[in-house]
Amino acid sequence: MESVNYSAYIGLDVHKDTIAVAIASPERQGEIRFYGNISSAKEAVIRLMKKLIKLHGSILVCYEAGPTGYGLYRLLLSMNIECTVVAPSRIPKISTNKIKNDHRDAVALARLLRAGELVDVWVPDITHEAMRDLVRARSCAKKDTKVAKQRIQSILLRTGKKYEKKMWTVRHRVWLANQSFPLASQQIAYEHYRQSLEQIENRIEQLDQEIDRLLPNWSLYNLVNQLQALKGVGRTIAISVVAELGDFSRFSNPKQIMAFLGLIPGEHSSGSVTRKAGITKAGNVELRRLLYEAAWAYRNNAKVGSWLIANRPNSVCQEAKDISWKAQQRLCFRYRSLVAKGKKSQIAITAVARELLGFMWDIAVTTRNQRV
Known part of the structure; x- marks a missing residue:
């Protein structure tokens, strides 16, 4: 991080509904105070930041990367406020500290930000984030495919039905479609497994099509x-x-x-x-x-x-x-x-x-x- 003189260092402990705010003075041993909790709504964040800028001038804000994503980061950048998203796994922690709450987390972020002890994460743009979501969705679907195939193989193995050649080829899938069971209830269970596999494979195909569509617009x-x-x-x-x-x-x-x-x-x-x-x-x-x-x-x-x-x-x-x-x-x-x-x-x-x-x-x- 570049050495810039800031009038205040702001630590935010961000949650779905609330944000805990702490402010650290720029001096090395300066005051670190807990400001309070605000709503995580966009309007509340804008009001807070305008107030802090009016009070302190140049500020640096940080919060931990987490499930709330990078919406807050992009909002602050749109207000010309410098913000860094920090890696939770790289935050220094005292092993003897057994008390954790939003108050302490926000104060610790402000203190460590002032000391330069936080490691920021790379924040993707919106297109990159969308591509990453598509890739992760495809990966999850591939795992679901493996589970679905195992279920089909298990019911066939229990009923003594074996296929001796290479599996999951066109011929194998035709063989699977022609399998029959003595009880109608067992046949329904088997068809359920096959339909589940087909649905998952259709999902993968749709995800691949969307990846192809987004790919030319991707900066990378x-x-x-x-x-x-x-x-x-x-x-x-x-x-x-x-x-x-x-x-x-x-x-x-x-x-x-x-x-x-x-x-x-x-x-x-x-x-x-x-x-x-x-x-x-x-x-x-x-x-x-x-x-x-x-x-x-x-x-x-x-x-x-x-x-x-x-x-x-x-x-x-x-x-x-x-x-x-x-x-x-x-x-x-x-x-x-x-x-x-x-x-x-x-x-x-x-x-x-x-x-x-x-x-x-x-x-x-x-x-x-x-x-x-």
């Missing part, structure tokens, strides 16, 4: 295309990664983005004793899963096959292709060397996924100023 559309230069990174994975991570340039180096997604090794050391642990697993679980899925493409030798060429968007630039080939050479060798040393394939894939994320960052930085 070009980055989605450039990331598809990488082997294993298809359209869905590229959109999901960009939707969740947003602007890659907010990370000054690849190690930061690796740590952000919990792909770096943990450590618990003291004195001369060094204890290494597995990856920290911080950040987005679903995004980490997608990176693992992409990393499996690097088990074989480096090769630019016809499938990769055919599925790359035409707008992929030569710089992205060069980085993609460099990534293939390194990551394919990395996987084979780790397995040859006796590492489990899952551990090797984790290492590949971590470095693949670094190559994504490289593409994002290299092609930042390009347009579709």
Whole structure:
């Protein structure tokens, strides 16, 4: 955060119906007072901010990222009031403090904001937020698809019906439609499961259509295309990664983005004793899963096959292709060397996924100023 002299630092503890407000004086040991609770309605917030500006002049406001979203942030920006949305997981806390309420939370935010101890989060624009909602809705629908298929398989297994060939192909679905059961009630239960699966798949198709419609209007559309230069990174994975991570340039180096997604090794050391642990697993679980899925493409030798060429968007630039080939050479060798040393394939894939994320960052930085 830039060093600007503010006349007051405002901490807001935001809830659905109310907002607790605290004000910290600019002096290091200055007064921090609890202002009170106001309604979270837009009109009440505007009245409060006008009053605070009249009393203090230049102010800096903060509140925690949470379920209320970024509407308050955008409202304050429209009033030319500087605001920061802070990461709840990065707020310093005293372990012996066993009392928590809105009053204390607001005062703590104001105090820590004045001290510069808060870490802000990246706030997406409205289009980006809509794309992220679509991607998350699609991810939920895919999970529902897995559950629906398991239910169908379970009822078939209980009744001794087996399909010996590849499942969920066109032939398999025809076979499923032709299954019959001795009791009408059991047939109805089975048809219910099949209809549920069809409805979920229709939802996924509708979400895909809406993603396609919104994609050209997205400010990060070009980055989605450039990331598809990488082997294993298809359209869905590229959109999901960009939707969740947003602007890659907010990370000054690849190690930061690796740590952000919990792909770096943990450590618990003291004195001369060094204890290494597995990856920290911080950040987005679903995004980490997608990176693992992409990393499996690097088990074989480096090769630019016809499938990769055919599925790359035409707008992929030569710089992205060069980085993609460099990534293939390194990551394919990395996987084979780790397995040859006796590492489990899952551990090797984790290492590949971590470095693949670094190559994504490289593409994002290299092609930042390009347009579709």
